[in-house]
Amino acid sequence: MFEFITKFFQQEPVPESIKTEIRQTVQKSPIVVFSKSYCPYCTQTKETFNKFNPVIIELDQIPDGGFIQRGLQELTGQRTVPNIFINKEHIGGNSDLQNLKKSGELYKLIN
Numbered sequence: 618m619f620e621f622i623t624k625f626f627q628q629e630p631v632p633e634s635i636k637t638e639i640r641q642t643v644q645k646s647p648i649v650v651f652s653k654s655y656c657p658y659c660t661q662t663k664e665t666f667n668k669f670n671p672v673i674i675e676l677d678q679i680p681d682g683g684f685i686q687r688g689l690q691e692l693t694g695q696r697t698v699p700n701i702f703i704n705k706e707h708i709g710g711n712s713d714l715q716n717l718k719k720s721g722e723l724y725k726l727i728n
């Protein structure tokens with residue numbers, strides 16, 4: 618019984634192909650935001666990047682979104698969205714982005 622319950626709650630491991638896809642996406646575009654369409658923090662992030670043509674991946678609107686979110690957690694240690702990358706560098710979430718904006722560091726990273 619215990620084994621059954623453990624198995625029931627055990628998650629399938631994140632396929633290596635998903636992690637490769639995340640790495641490739643981050644390599645290809647200067648600004649990448651892993652987002653969820655209903656998330657208010659993501660909305661603020663998208664507004665902040667408005668003029669910079671970011672690549673936005675809405676995890677709640679794609680079939681592998683759950684795997685990608687777990688893959689991001691394995692790769693970056695961050696589970697929440699938005700999960701932001703600028704020039705291949707992991708920035709963190711919206712609060713990290715807003716801090717970078719306030720300090721003026723953000724525009725140095727983007728340019």
Ligand SMILES: N[C@@H](CCC(=O)N[C@@H](CS)C(=O)NCC(=O)O)C(=O)O
Nearest residue numbers: 656657658696697698699710711712
């Ligand atoms: N401090 C974080 C908060 C982000 C946050 O709490 N995001 C929520 C969605 S609005 C989240 O990822 N919840 C877990 C989930 O959706 O799996 C930030 O500034 O990015």
